[in-house]
Amino acid sequence: MSTPLSILKSLYYLLKASHSRIIVIITLATLLSCIIVFTMAGKTNSMALQAFCSLCMFDLLFIGTALISAWNIENRTKKLHHKIQSTSNDSSTSLFIPTQTIVTFSYGTTRFEVLAVFTSTMLSILGAFFILKESIEKFFEQESIHTEYFMPASIITCIMHLIVIYFVRNQSFDHVISASSSSWLQEHVSDICQNLCHNIPGLSPLLLPRINPLALLCWCDLSIVLSDSFLLKMGYGNFVDTLSSLFIAFMTFGTMVPMAIYSGKVLLQTTPPHMIGQLDKCLHEASRLDGVLELRNEHFWALSFGILVGSLHVRCRRDANEQFVLAHVWNKLANVVQILTIHIFKDDWHRHQAHTFMQSQTSNYVSSSDNNGFVIVT
Incomplete structure (x- = not known):
């Protein structure tokens, strides 16, 4: 019972914040819009309009992800402040901790927002497949399509x-x-914008920046629905509506797949591709430090969005100072890896000695353990 009560208490304090009140108002407006636009879409019997109105369902998932992200950040900030306060109150805390505390280590709710994004994108992809199936069934049923609600439902959804x-x-x-x-939709639109800017340089500040894929999907869907309404009024038949719904489903699928792949790779604990070059540079600089003989068993992976976790083994000279090596190796990687574990091995043939170093940046809202500063396990 304590866990659900703590979650409800955290949500209560989260909703009391000023930015959360705006989110609540937008959520209520989105729910009302969903009811209105899906009622209109049901009266028209148009799968293209229903596919476009499904963006309102994604908006609810988007808002839910935003609340989870804000709640997660709030919890991390509170834990960090509590840790800093407890550390300042107990200045005699030893830097040496028993090995058993590492076994009970947990990252907590850090990965909740990754799972929320992955769930939202995958549900949108499944919705696109559902629209694809329903569109083909509607085409063979040949029901009459009414166009009087196309314009208001499209404008409200957009x-x-x-x-x-x-x-x-x-x-x-x-x-x-x-x-x-x-x-693929962003790439094609980017190519068109580059050609336009080549002929009209004044449009470069407006068209050359990368377009938000969710906003781009909305504008493309709106143009398809309005074109569908115009062609239906011209008497082109249900084939136009089916083709429009298929286009919307394919664009939704193409927009959500890159985001689903990225969040899925984070859940699989892989290294972000855009961080590999920076990591290689930092490791190369760390390997050239005084006293460091070899870096091996490097493993870095994304814990959450923008949070990198890593561990590596450092073999140092027999006469090297372990604290000096630990501090300098961590200093080279601290700007890239937020939670870092370093194992130090002395180059000694007669006596094998191992030290473990764990460091979490207190400047970041992520904390790896209940101890700040240098933690050494022997």
């Missing part, structure tokens, strides 16, 4: 989606969008 994307602070999705690879 406005609410843009409000959620640009006014709800979501650090998790912001990181995934910036770090993941571009979707």
Whole structure:
């Protein structure tokens, strides 16, 4: 019972914050919009409009991810402040800790936001496949499509989606969008923008920056739905609506796949591709430090978005100072790896001596253990 109560208490204090009140208002508006637009889409019998209105469902997942991210950051900040306060109150704390404390170590709720992003993108991909199936079934049923609700439902969906994307602070999705690879829709639009800017240089500040894939998906879906409404009024039949819904499903799939792949790789504890070059540079600099003979068994992986965890073994000279080597190796990697474990091995043929060093940056909101500073296990 203590865990659910603590979670509810944390959510209560989170919702009391000013930015969370704005999120609650936007959430209520999004729920109301979902009810309105899906009611309109059901009356039109148009799969293209229903596919476009499914963006409102993704908006709810987006808001949920934002709340989880904010709650996670709030918990980490409180733990860090509590740790700093306890450390300042107990200045006689020893730097030596027993090995058994490492067995009970846990990263806590750090990976919750990664799982939330992965779940949101995968549900959107599954929704795209559902739209694909329903569109083919609707085509063979040949039901009449009414176009009177196309315009209001499309405008409401577009406005609410843009409000959620640009006014709800979501650090998790912001990181995934910036770090993941571009979707095929972004690449094609980027090529078109580059050609336009080549002919009209004044448009470069507006068109050359990387476009938000979620906003780009909204604008493309809106143009398809409005074109579908126009062609249906011209009497082109249900084939146009089916084709439009298929286009929307494929664009949704292509937009969500890069973000799902990136968050899935984080869950699989892989090294982010954009960090490999920087890690190699830092390891090369650390290997050239005085007293360091060899770096081996390096392993670095992403704990969460923007949080890197790593461990490595350092073989140092027999006459080298372990504290000196620990401090300098950590100093080279501290700007890249937030939670770092270093094993020091003395180059001694007669006596095997091993030291373990763990360091977590207190300047970052992530903390690896309940001890700050240098922690040595012998």
